[in-house]
Amino acid sequence: MDIQRQIPASFDRVQRSQYGYNAKQVDQFLERARVSFEAPAAAARPVKSADVRSVSFDPVKGGYAAAAVDAALDRLEDALARRERDELVQASGEEAWLREIGRLAGVLRGRLHRPDGQRFRRPAKAKVRSYNTADVDKLCRELIDYLEEDTPLSVDNVRRAVFRPAAGRDGYEESQVDAFLDRVVELMAAID
Template identity: 40%
Template sequence: MTQNEQSGSFRTVGRGRGYHPAAVDQFLSAARESFEMGGGELTASDIRVASFPLVKGGYVIADVDAALGRIEDAFAARQRERVVREGGAEEWVVQAREEAQVILDHLARGRRKKFARTGVLSFGYRVDEVDHVAARIVRFLRDGDELSVEQLRSAAFRMQRHGYREEQVDALLDATIDVILAVR
């Protein structure tokens, strides 16, 4: 982790809302402590799902998100090193392949049927946009096409009535990020 990420010296928004500085600083302090302990309580997945309240004059969201991405990468690399050290590289590859196969099996479902849908009066992720990203994930896992962690981290979907359930889509994106980080 860089000094900027440790000291809480992110830029603040002039006008508008940003991440609550105290919440970000507290989380980053806990992440640093966990990382330095070499096996603390936090994982790469915990870093990925971190969220902070928005306040006037808070930290610039893009700056904090970029730092969190780098920290997540560091935690994932540490986890990979630990598994390789304890069980060997083959175990790590087997785990990554198994996870990739689960994702591919899930995405083999038909067009517009890859995830559960919200009720007809409720909003969820726009189906065609999610299916487009799902197709890119399949091409990455099956054919080796390019797909970066950053592309998945920044994936955003518009909302629609009777759309895909957000929590299911988000969980699959998180699992795919774990696979990409595992094979890096």
């Protein structure tokens, strides 16, 4: 795969009065990713799919348009996940990859099969922002169907999931839901 086709040389910028991603930070990260992808042995610290999934950039006025950067990062993450899968299969065999997928799927299923309204922690503070439980539970039921019934679901649907806000104990703790969904994306990227 040619990384240049996955990531454009530059991105459109938002208007000077709007916020976008810090262009310098984006460019530096993508250069690290390019070196890591094209010559992994030459990379001081190779970029992995998990690094792409967790990277964040400071908001600045007149920065890169977030949607375009996010789409490129999604393609990069998928490419790195495929490479990581292929490297694991080559080094340890397909059985090792299947065991890893099975282990991760088992961990995720444990939480997915909890009853609606009980899948994630509730925030400890009353006024803190949280995710609407019904929205999160709906996505969790779709994930069960994806994992167990082979119902089609795009990894991008999970990456782009948006939940209505809730307040405090009326919703699920955002950080726990986000961490769980990161693992779901890791699994889906490895499978697809």
